[in-house]
Amino acid sequence: MMRRLDTPALYIFTADETVFHRIREMGALADGRWNAQRLVRPIELDNLPVGSLVMVDIAHPQRPEWSDSRWRTWAGHLSIIALSSQPQDDEGIAAMDVGAAGYCHAYANEATLRQVVEVVSSGELWVGRSLLTRLLKGVNHNVNENAGQGTAARIATSPTQAWRALLTERELEVATMAAQGASNLGIAEVLGITERTVKAHLTSIFDKLDVADRLQLALKVHGVK
Amino acid sequence: MMRRLDTPALYIFTADETVFHRIREMGALADGRWNAQRLVRPIELDNLPVGSLVMVDIAHPQRPEWSDSRWRTWAGHLSIIALSSQPQDDEGIAAMDVGAAGYCHAYANEATLRQVVEVVSSGELWVGRSLLTRLLKGVNHNVNENAGQGTAARIATSPTQAWRALLTERELEVATMAAQGASNLGIAEVLGITERTVKAHLTSIFDKLDVADRLQLALKVHGVK
DNA sequence: CGGCGCATCGTACCCAGGTACAGGTAGGGT
DNA sequence: ACCCTACCTGTACCTGGGTACGATGCGCCG
Known part of the structure:
Protein backbone atom coordinates (compact mmCIF):
# COMPACT_ATOMS: atom_id res chain seq x y z
CA MET A 1 0.00 0.00 0.00
CA VAL A 139 48.85 -5.39 4.34
CA ASN A 140 50.78 -7.84 6.42
CA HIS A 141 53.47 -8.50 3.88
CA ASN A 142 54.97 -11.31 5.97
CA VAL A 143 52.18 -13.84 6.05
CA ASN A 144 53.46 -17.23 5.03
CA GLU A 145 51.68 -18.17 1.89
CA ASN A 146 51.80 -21.90 2.41
CA ALA A 147 49.76 -23.20 -0.43
CA GLY A 148 49.99 -26.64 1.04
CA GLN A 149 47.62 -27.30 3.85
CA GLY A 150 47.95 -29.17 7.06
CA THR A 151 48.04 -26.35 9.55
CA ALA A 152 44.96 -26.77 11.65
CA ALA A 153 44.39 -23.23 12.82
CA ARG A 154 44.06 -21.07 9.79
CA ILE A 155 41.93 -18.01 9.85
CA ALA A 156 38.55 -19.53 10.45
CA THR A 157 38.12 -22.41 8.03
CA SER A 158 36.90 -21.26 4.70
CA PRO A 159 33.19 -21.94 4.39
CA THR A 160 33.61 -23.52 1.01
CA GLN A 161 35.84 -26.17 2.53
CA ALA A 162 33.53 -27.03 5.38
CA TRP A 163 32.03 -29.96 3.51
CA ARG A 164 35.37 -31.75 3.61
CA ALA A 165 35.02 -32.39 7.31
CA LEU A 166 31.84 -34.34 6.74
CA LEU A 167 33.35 -36.96 4.46
CA THR A 168 35.53 -39.96 5.09
CA GLU A 169 38.89 -40.32 3.38
CA ARG A 170 37.53 -42.57 0.68
CA GLU A 171 34.48 -40.44 0.08
CA LEU A 172 36.73 -37.44 -0.30
CA GLU A 173 38.59 -39.16 -3.12
CA VAL A 174 35.41 -40.08 -4.90
CA ALA A 175 33.88 -36.66 -4.36
CA THR A 176 36.81 -34.76 -5.78
CA MET A 177 37.03 -36.98 -8.82
CA ALA A 178 33.31 -36.81 -9.47
CA ALA A 179 33.41 -33.04 -9.05
CA GLN A 180 36.09 -32.94 -11.71
CA GLY A 181 33.73 -34.62 -14.11
CA ALA A 182 34.95 -38.19 -13.86
CA SER A 183 32.45 -40.96 -14.63
CA ASN A 184 31.54 -43.64 -12.13
CA LEU A 185 33.34 -46.26 -14.15
CA GLY A 186 36.38 -44.06 -14.51
CA ILE A 187 36.55 -43.48 -10.79
CA ALA A 188 36.11 -47.20 -10.16
CA GLU A 189 39.03 -48.07 -12.40
CA VAL A 190 41.32 -45.50 -10.86
CA LEU A 191 40.50 -46.57 -7.33
CA GLY A 192 40.52 -50.26 -8.19
CA ILE A 193 37.00 -50.92 -6.99
CA THR A 194 33.63 -51.72 -8.56
CA GLU A 195 31.37 -49.18 -10.14
CA ARG A 196 28.76 -50.32 -7.66
CA THR A 197 30.97 -49.26 -4.80
CA VAL A 198 31.54 -45.89 -6.36
CA LYS A 199 27.80 -45.46 -6.53
CA ALA A 200 27.53 -46.42 -2.89
CA HIS A 201 30.11 -43.83 -1.92
CA LEU A 202 28.38 -41.19 -3.99
CA THR A 203 25.02 -41.93 -2.43
CA SER A 204 26.60 -41.40 0.97
CA ILE A 205 28.31 -38.23 -0.23
CA PHE A 206 25.12 -36.76 -1.67
CA ASP A 207 23.38 -37.54 1.57
CA LYS A 208 26.03 -35.97 3.78
CA LEU A 209 26.46 -32.86 1.71
CA ASP A 210 22.77 -32.49 1.06
CA VAL A 211 23.01 -32.36 -2.72
CA ALA A 212 20.98 -34.17 -5.33
CA ASP A 213 23.51 -35.21 -7.93
CA ARG A 214 27.13 -34.95 -9.05
CA LEU A 215 26.57 -31.60 -10.73
CA GLN A 216 25.34 -30.03 -7.51
CA LEU A 217 28.27 -31.70 -5.83
CA ALA A 218 30.67 -30.12 -8.29
CA LEU A 219 29.15 -26.70 -7.70
CA LYS A 220 29.57 -27.11 -3.98
CA VAL A 221 33.08 -28.44 -4.24
CA HIS A 222 34.14 -25.57 -6.44
CA GLY A 223 32.49 -23.02 -4.25
CA VAL A 224 29.85 -21.95 -6.70
CA LYS A 225 26.93 -22.81 -4.47
CA MET B 1 18.03 -28.09 2.88
CA VAL B 139 46.91 -2.87 -2.69
CA ASN B 140 47.35 -0.52 -5.56
CA HIS B 141 50.56 0.94 -4.28
CA ASN B 142 52.47 -2.24 -3.99
CA VAL B 143 51.04 -4.98 -6.06
CA ASN B 144 53.58 -7.73 -6.14
CA GLU B 145 53.61 -10.63 -3.71
CA ASN B 146 50.80 -12.26 -5.54
CA ALA B 147 50.59 -14.51 -8.53
CA GLY B 148 54.30 -14.61 -8.96
CA GLN B 149 54.61 -12.56 -12.10
CA GLY B 150 53.27 -9.72 -14.21
CA THR B 151 52.52 -6.81 -11.98
CA ALA B 152 51.31 -5.06 -15.08
CA ALA B 153 47.73 -4.78 -16.18
CA ARG B 154 46.97 -8.29 -15.17
CA ILE B 155 43.85 -6.99 -13.60
CA ALA B 156 41.00 -6.26 -15.92
CA THR B 157 40.99 -9.29 -18.14
CA SER B 158 39.12 -12.25 -16.82
CA PRO B 159 40.81 -15.41 -18.03
CA THR B 160 38.39 -17.80 -19.61
CA GLN B 161 35.30 -16.12 -20.87
CA ALA B 162 36.20 -16.75 -24.45
CA TRP B 163 33.51 -19.36 -24.75
CA ARG B 164 30.86 -16.70 -24.35
CA ALA B 165 31.70 -15.31 -27.75
CA LEU B 166 30.92 -18.62 -29.36
CA LEU B 167 27.35 -18.75 -28.21
CA THR B 168 24.23 -16.95 -29.32
CA GLU B 169 22.22 -14.88 -26.88
CA ARG B 170 19.75 -17.64 -26.23
CA GLU B 171 22.40 -20.29 -25.88
CA LEU B 172 24.15 -18.10 -23.36
CA GLU B 173 21.07 -18.03 -21.21
CA VAL B 174 20.62 -21.77 -21.38
CA ALA B 175 24.29 -22.41 -20.77
CA THR B 176 24.48 -20.25 -17.67
CA MET B 177 21.38 -21.76 -16.17
CA ALA B 178 22.49 -25.30 -16.91
CA ALA B 179 25.89 -24.53 -15.43
CA GLN B 180 24.14 -23.40 -12.28
CA GLY B 181 22.57 -26.82 -11.97
CA ALA B 182 19.15 -26.10 -13.43
CA SER B 183 17.27 -29.01 -15.02
CA ASN B 184 16.15 -28.98 -18.63
CA LEU B 185 12.54 -28.71 -17.60
CA GLY B 186 13.34 -25.94 -15.17
CA ILE B 187 15.15 -23.97 -17.82
CA ALA B 188 12.28 -24.54 -20.24
CA GLU B 189 9.75 -23.16 -17.80
CA VAL B 190 11.80 -20.10 -16.98
CA LEU B 191 12.42 -19.29 -20.62
CA GLY B 192 8.92 -20.16 -21.69
CA ILE B 193 9.94 -22.77 -24.25
CA THR B 194 9.76 -26.54 -24.58
CA GLU B 195 12.11 -28.94 -22.90
CA ARG B 196 12.88 -30.22 -26.36
CA THR B 197 14.13 -26.81 -27.38
CA VAL B 198 16.31 -26.59 -24.33
CA LYS B 199 17.85 -29.90 -25.36
CA ALA B 200 18.41 -28.53 -28.82
CA HIS B 201 20.19 -25.49 -27.45
CA LEU B 202 22.27 -27.62 -25.17
CA THR B 203 23.29 -29.92 -28.01
CA SER B 204 24.46 -26.89 -29.91
CA ILE B 205 26.23 -25.53 -26.85
CA PHE B 206 28.03 -28.80 -26.17
CA ASP B 207 29.10 -28.89 -29.76
CA LYS B 208 30.38 -25.33 -29.85
CA LEU B 209 32.18 -25.51 -26.54
CA ASP B 210 33.47 -28.99 -27.19
CA VAL B 211 32.15 -30.55 -24.02
CA ALA B 212 30.29 -33.79 -23.51
CA ASP B 213 27.62 -32.95 -20.97
CA ARG B 214 26.28 -30.29 -18.65
CA LEU B 215 28.75 -31.12 -15.92
CA GLN B 216 31.69 -30.47 -18.21
CA LEU B 217 29.89 -27.33 -19.29
CA ALA B 218 29.58 -26.19 -15.69
CA LEU B 219 33.27 -26.77 -15.11
CA LYS B 220 34.13 -24.73 -18.16
CA VAL B 221 31.72 -21.95 -17.30
CA HIS B 222 33.09 -21.68 -13.80
CA GLY B 223 36.63 -21.74 -14.94
CA VAL B 224 37.52 -25.07 -13.40
CA LYS B 225 38.54 -26.70 -16.61
C1' DC C 1 29.78 -59.81 23.30
C1' DG C 2 26.79 -56.81 20.34
C1' DG C 3 26.40 -52.68 17.96
C1' DC C 4 28.13 -49.29 14.77
C1' DG C 5 30.74 -46.96 11.15
C1' DC C 6 33.24 -47.88 7.09
C1' DA C 7 34.27 -50.08 2.80
C1' DT C 8 32.98 -53.36 -0.48
C1' DC C 9 29.75 -55.66 -3.88
C1' DG C 10 25.13 -57.78 -6.31
C1' DT C 11 20.64 -57.19 -8.94
C1' DA C 12 16.95 -54.77 -10.38
C1' DC C 13 14.71 -50.64 -11.57
C1' DC C 14 13.55 -45.66 -12.97
C1' DC C 15 14.43 -41.58 -15.42
C1' DA C 16 16.71 -37.19 -16.68
C1' DG C 17 19.90 -36.23 -20.03
C1' DG C 18 21.54 -36.68 -24.47
C1' DT C 19 21.30 -38.26 -29.47
C1' DA C 20 19.26 -39.27 -34.11
C1' DC C 21 16.20 -37.96 -37.55
C1' DA C 22 12.75 -35.11 -38.51
C1' DG C 23 10.79 -30.90 -39.32
C1' DG C 24 8.82 -25.56 -38.92
C1' DT C 25 9.29 -20.03 -38.98
C1' DA C 26 11.53 -15.55 -39.39
C1' DG C 27 15.08 -12.35 -40.73
C1' DG C 28 19.28 -10.83 -43.13
C1' DG C 29 22.59 -11.04 -46.81
C1' DT C 30 24.00 -12.20 -51.92
C1' DA D 1 14.64 -15.97 -55.35
C1' DC D 2 18.09 -18.30 -52.65
C1' DC D 3 20.88 -19.48 -48.72
C1' DC D 4 22.19 -19.21 -44.07
C1' DT D 5 21.50 -18.62 -39.21
C1' DA D 6 18.90 -18.34 -35.02
C1' DC D 7 15.19 -20.20 -32.80
C1' DC D 8 11.68 -23.31 -32.10
C1' DT D 9 9.28 -28.20 -31.82
C1' DG D 10 8.09 -33.37 -32.38
C1' DT D 11 8.92 -38.65 -31.83
C1' DA D 12 11.82 -42.26 -30.89
C1' DC D 13 15.64 -44.25 -28.70
C1' DC D 14 19.77 -45.40 -25.58
C1' DT D 15 22.57 -44.93 -21.56
C1' DG D 16 24.72 -43.29 -17.49
C1' DG D 17 23.48 -41.87 -13.06
C1' DG D 18 20.99 -42.57 -9.05
C1' DT D 19 17.96 -45.36 -5.95
C1' DA D 20 15.90 -49.44 -3.50
C1' DC D 21 16.79 -53.43 -1.05
C1' DG D 22 19.72 -56.15 -0.08
C1' DA D 23 24.71 -58.61 1.37
C1' DT D 24 29.71 -59.39 3.41
C1' DG D 25 33.81 -58.39 6.19
C1' DC D 26 36.53 -55.49 9.20
C1' DG D 27 37.93 -52.65 13.24
C1' DC D 28 36.52 -50.06 17.22
C1' DC D 29 34.21 -49.34 21.62
C1' DG D 30 31.10 -49.47 25.70
Missing part, protein backbone atom coordinates in the same frame (compact mmCIF):
# COMPACT_ATOMS: atom_id res chain seq x y z
CA MET A 2 1.70 3.09 1.28
CA ARG A 3 4.66 0.89 1.68
CA ARG A 4 5.31 0.93 -2.00
CA LEU A 5 6.58 4.43 -1.88
CA ASP A 6 9.67 3.49 0.04
CA THR A 7 10.37 0.54 -2.19
CA PRO A 8 13.86 1.36 -3.41
CA ALA A 9 14.56 1.10 -7.08
CA LEU A 10 17.34 -1.27 -8.04
CA TYR A 11 18.76 -0.85 -11.50
CA ILE A 12 20.41 -3.78 -13.14
CA PHE A 13 22.70 -3.31 -16.09
CA THR A 14 23.11 -6.67 -17.75
CA ALA A 15 22.86 -8.45 -21.05
CA ASP A 16 22.01 -11.68 -19.34
CA GLU A 17 18.29 -12.33 -19.04
CA THR A 18 18.87 -14.88 -16.36
CA VAL A 19 20.78 -12.57 -14.12
CA PHE A 20 18.12 -9.92 -14.33
CA HIS A 21 15.17 -12.18 -13.79
CA ARG A 22 16.80 -13.92 -10.91
CA ILE A 23 17.45 -10.74 -9.02
CA ARG A 24 14.13 -9.25 -9.91
CA GLU A 25 12.32 -12.28 -8.57
CA MET A 26 14.16 -11.98 -5.31
CA GLY A 27 13.10 -8.39 -4.98
CA ALA A 28 9.52 -9.29 -5.65
CA LEU A 29 9.45 -11.63 -2.72
CA ALA A 30 7.91 -10.87 0.63
CA ASP A 31 10.69 -9.38 2.67
CA GLY A 32 13.43 -8.20 0.42
CA ARG A 33 11.43 -5.65 -1.40
CA TRP A 34 13.24 -3.78 -4.06
CA ASN A 35 11.96 -2.85 -7.43
CA ALA A 36 14.29 -4.12 -10.11
CA GLN A 37 14.58 -2.29 -13.40
CA ARG A 38 16.72 -3.32 -16.27
CA LEU A 39 19.26 -1.26 -18.14
CA VAL A 40 20.75 -2.49 -21.36
CA ARG A 41 22.84 0.38 -22.61
CA PRO A 42 25.64 2.15 -20.78
CA ILE A 43 24.12 5.53 -21.61
CA GLU A 44 21.21 4.75 -19.39
CA LEU A 45 23.49 4.92 -16.39
CA ASP A 46 24.07 8.60 -16.98
CA ASN A 47 20.68 9.95 -16.12
CA LEU A 48 19.71 7.96 -13.07
CA PRO A 49 18.61 9.78 -9.92
CA VAL A 50 21.41 10.63 -7.54
CA GLY A 51 22.02 7.90 -4.99
CA SER A 52 20.44 5.13 -7.04
CA LEU A 53 21.54 1.60 -6.47
CA VAL A 54 22.87 0.03 -9.64
CA MET A 55 24.08 -3.47 -10.25
CA VAL A 56 26.52 -3.74 -13.12
CA ASP A 57 27.11 -7.10 -14.71
CA ILE A 58 30.70 -6.88 -15.74
CA ALA A 59 30.18 -9.59 -18.31
CA HIS A 60 28.07 -7.16 -20.33
CA PRO A 61 29.64 -6.81 -23.77
CA GLN A 62 29.37 -3.03 -23.63
CA ARG A 63 30.65 -2.68 -20.12
CA PRO A 64 33.30 0.05 -20.11
CA GLU A 65 36.89 -0.92 -19.51
CA TRP A 66 38.19 -0.25 -16.04
CA SER A 67 40.23 2.59 -17.41
CA ASP A 68 37.12 4.29 -18.73
CA SER A 69 36.38 7.56 -16.97
CA ARG A 70 32.68 6.87 -16.93
CA TRP A 71 33.15 4.59 -13.94
CA ARG A 72 34.24 7.36 -11.65
CA THR A 73 31.53 9.62 -12.96
CA TRP A 74 28.90 7.09 -12.14
CA ALA A 75 30.43 6.27 -8.80
CA GLY A 76 30.20 9.93 -7.94
CA HIS A 77 26.45 9.91 -7.69
CA LEU A 78 25.45 6.24 -7.77
CA SER A 79 26.00 3.23 -5.56
CA ILE A 80 27.42 0.59 -7.81
CA ILE A 81 27.50 -3.12 -7.17
CA ALA A 82 29.67 -5.02 -9.63
CA LEU A 83 28.42 -8.49 -10.50
CA SER A 84 30.73 -11.16 -11.79
CA SER A 85 29.89 -14.65 -12.90
CA GLN A 86 33.43 -15.69 -12.09
CA PRO A 87 34.54 -13.54 -9.19
CA GLN A 88 38.24 -13.07 -8.87
CA ASP A 89 40.19 -11.01 -6.42
CA ASP A 90 41.92 -8.99 -9.08
CA GLU A 91 38.71 -8.20 -10.82
CA GLY A 92 37.13 -7.22 -7.54
CA ILE A 93 39.97 -4.88 -6.76
CA ALA A 94 39.65 -3.31 -10.18
CA ALA A 95 35.94 -2.78 -9.70
CA MET A 96 36.24 -1.33 -6.22
CA ASP A 97 39.09 0.78 -7.40
CA VAL A 98 36.99 2.62 -9.94
CA GLY A 99 34.47 3.42 -7.27
CA ALA A 100 32.17 0.44 -6.97
CA ALA A 101 30.63 0.03 -3.54
CA GLY A 102 30.24 -3.71 -3.82
CA TYR A 103 31.53 -6.72 -5.69
CA CYS A 104 29.85 -10.09 -5.61
CA HIS A 105 28.86 -13.18 -7.54
CA ALA A 106 26.18 -12.60 -10.16
CA TYR A 107 24.56 -15.84 -9.10
CA ALA A 108 24.98 -15.43 -5.38
CA ASN A 109 22.18 -16.92 -3.37
CA GLU A 110 19.29 -14.82 -2.27
CA ALA A 111 20.42 -14.26 1.29
CA THR A 112 23.82 -13.05 0.19
CA LEU A 113 22.47 -10.82 -2.52
CA ARG A 114 20.03 -9.23 -0.15
CA GLN A 115 22.81 -8.66 2.30
CA VAL A 116 24.95 -6.98 -0.30
CA VAL A 117 22.11 -4.70 -1.29
CA GLU A 118 21.40 -3.78 2.31
CA VAL A 119 24.99 -3.14 3.16
CA VAL A 120 25.67 -1.02 0.12
CA SER A 121 22.45 0.94 0.35
CA SER A 122 23.31 1.76 3.92
CA GLY A 123 26.43 3.45 2.69
CA GLU A 124 28.92 0.75 3.49
CA LEU A 125 31.09 -1.22 1.13
CA TRP A 126 30.95 -4.90 0.38
CA VAL A 127 33.47 -7.38 -0.84
CA GLY A 128 33.38 -11.11 -0.34
CA ARG A 129 35.35 -13.10 2.12
CA SER A 130 37.97 -14.20 -0.34
CA LEU A 131 38.88 -10.72 -1.50
CA LEU A 132 38.77 -9.22 1.95
CA THR A 133 40.99 -11.93 3.31
CA ARG A 134 43.47 -11.25 0.59
CA LEU A 135 43.40 -7.54 1.20
CA LEU A 136 44.14 -8.12 4.84
CA LYS A 137 47.00 -10.40 3.99
CA GLY A 138 48.39 -7.89 1.57
CA MET B 2 16.96 -28.05 6.45
CA ARG B 3 18.70 -25.12 8.00
CA ARG B 4 18.15 -24.50 11.63
CA LEU B 5 16.86 -21.07 12.39
CA ASP B 6 16.40 -21.54 16.09
CA THR B 7 17.59 -18.95 18.58
CA PRO B 8 20.99 -17.65 17.60
CA ALA B 9 22.99 -16.96 20.74
CA LEU B 10 25.18 -13.90 20.72
CA TYR B 11 27.90 -13.79 23.32
CA ILE B 12 29.29 -10.46 24.35
CA PHE B 13 32.61 -10.20 26.09
CA THR B 14 32.80 -6.79 27.64
CA ALA B 15 33.44 -4.98 30.87
CA ASP B 16 31.21 -2.15 29.85
CA GLU B 17 27.67 -2.43 31.12
CA THR B 18 26.40 0.05 28.60
CA VAL B 19 27.79 -1.80 25.62
CA PHE B 20 26.23 -5.05 26.73
CA HIS B 21 22.81 -3.66 27.50
CA ARG B 22 22.65 -1.67 24.34
CA ILE B 23 23.29 -4.66 22.18
CA ARG B 24 21.08 -6.91 24.22
CA GLU B 25 18.18 -4.52 23.85
CA MET B 26 18.60 -4.50 20.11
CA GLY B 27 18.46 -8.26 20.06
CA ALA B 28 15.30 -8.28 22.10
CA LEU B 29 13.50 -6.21 19.53
CA ALA B 30 11.05 -7.50 17.01
CA ASP B 31 13.13 -8.28 13.98
CA GLY B 32 16.73 -8.62 14.99
CA ARG B 33 16.28 -11.57 17.23
CA TRP B 34 19.37 -12.76 18.87
CA ASN B 35 19.79 -13.83 22.41
CA ALA B 36 22.58 -11.84 24.02
CA GLN B 37 24.61 -13.40 26.80
CA ARG B 38 27.38 -11.73 28.64
CA LEU B 39 30.88 -13.01 29.20
CA VAL B 40 33.19 -11.30 31.63
CA ARG B 41 36.27 -13.47 31.77
CA PRO B 42 38.42 -14.56 28.84
CA ILE B 43 38.25 -18.16 30.03
CA GLU B 44 34.59 -18.25 29.21
CA LEU B 45 35.45 -17.99 25.54
CA ASP B 46 37.13 -21.37 25.64
CA ASN B 47 34.11 -23.56 26.10
CA LEU B 48 31.56 -22.00 23.84
CA PRO B 49 29.77 -24.16 21.26
CA VAL B 50 31.50 -24.39 17.92
CA GLY B 51 30.34 -21.71 15.54
CA SER B 52 29.09 -19.34 18.21
CA LEU B 53 28.95 -15.67 17.47
CA VAL B 54 31.01 -13.67 19.94
CA MET B 55 31.47 -9.95 20.21
CA VAL B 56 34.69 -8.98 21.88
CA ASP B 57 35.03 -5.50 23.28
CA ILE B 58 38.66 -4.77 22.79
CA ALA B 59 38.53 -2.17 25.50
CA HIS B 60 38.11 -4.96 28.06
CA PRO B 61 40.97 -4.76 30.57
CA GLN B 62 41.62 -8.49 30.35
CA ARG B 63 41.42 -8.64 26.60
CA PRO B 64 44.42 -10.64 25.34
CA GLU B 65 47.11 -8.83 23.43
CA TRP B 66 47.02 -9.29 19.67
CA SER B 67 50.06 -11.48 19.94
CA ASP B 68 48.27 -13.82 22.31
CA SER B 69 47.71 -17.24 20.80
CA ARG B 70 44.25 -17.50 22.28
CA TRP B 71 42.93 -15.31 19.52
CA ARG B 72 43.66 -17.84 16.85
CA THR B 73 42.36 -20.64 18.98
CA TRP B 74 39.07 -18.88 19.41
CA ALA B 75 38.90 -17.89 15.78
CA GLY B 76 39.26 -21.54 14.89
CA HIS B 77 35.81 -22.43 16.14
CA LEU B 78 34.07 -19.13 16.84
CA SER B 79 32.91 -16.18 14.77
CA ILE B 80 34.42 -13.16 16.43
CA ILE B 81 33.32 -9.59 16.02
CA ALA B 82 35.74 -7.10 17.50
CA LEU B 83 34.14 -4.03 19.00
CA SER B 84 36.04 -0.81 19.43
CA SER B 85 34.82 2.38 20.99
CA GLN B 86 37.37 4.28 18.95
CA PRO B 87 37.81 2.39 15.73
CA GLN B 88 41.07 2.83 13.93
CA ASP B 89 42.29 1.21 10.79
CA ASP B 90 45.38 -0.24 12.37
CA GLU B 91 43.43 -1.71 15.20
CA GLY B 92 40.95 -3.20 12.79
CA ILE B 93 43.70 -4.79 10.78
CA ALA B 94 45.20 -6.24 13.92
CA ALA B 95 41.87 -7.71 14.95
CA MET B 96 41.10 -9.20 11.56
CA ASP B 97 44.60 -10.50 11.38
CA VAL B 98 44.21 -12.67 14.44
CA GLY B 99 41.10 -14.19 12.95
CA ALA B 100 38.24 -11.88 13.78
CA ALA B 101 35.40 -12.03 11.28
CA GLY B 102 34.26 -8.50 11.91
CA TYR B 103 35.39 -5.15 13.27
CA CYS B 104 33.04 -2.33 14.07
CA HIS B 105 32.17 0.47 16.41
CA ALA B 106 31.01 -0.66 19.83
CA TYR B 107 28.37 2.02 19.75
CA ALA B 108 27.34 1.60 16.15
CA ASN B 109 23.69 2.26 15.48
CA GLU B 110 21.22 -0.56 15.50
CA ALA B 111 20.94 -1.00 11.76
CA THR B 112 24.67 -1.25 11.34
CA LEU B 113 25.13 -3.60 14.23
CA ARG B 114 22.42 -5.86 12.98
CA GLN B 115 24.01 -5.85 9.57
CA VAL B 116 27.36 -6.80 11.01
CA VAL B 117 25.82 -9.67 12.90
CA GLU B 118 23.98 -10.92 9.86
CA VAL B 119 26.97 -10.67 7.60
CA VAL B 120 29.31 -12.41 9.99
CA SER B 121 26.88 -15.13 10.95
CA SER B 122 26.39 -15.89 7.30
CA GLY B 123 30.07 -16.70 7.04
CA GLU B 124 31.29 -13.49 5.49
CA LEU B 125 33.64 -10.92 6.91
CA TRP B 126 32.89 -7.35 7.88
CA VAL B 127 35.00 -4.25 8.11
CA GLY B 128 33.80 -0.70 7.87
CA ARG B 129 34.04 1.59 4.93
CA SER B 130 37.07 3.42 6.18
CA LEU B 131 39.19 0.36 6.72
CA LEU B 132 38.08 -1.31 3.53
CA THR B 133 38.86 1.78 1.52
CA ARG B 134 42.29 1.90 3.01
CA LEU B 135 42.89 -1.75 2.29
CA LEU B 136 41.93 -1.24 -1.32
CA LYS B 137 44.24 1.71 -1.67
CA GLY B 138 47.06 -0.18 -0.07
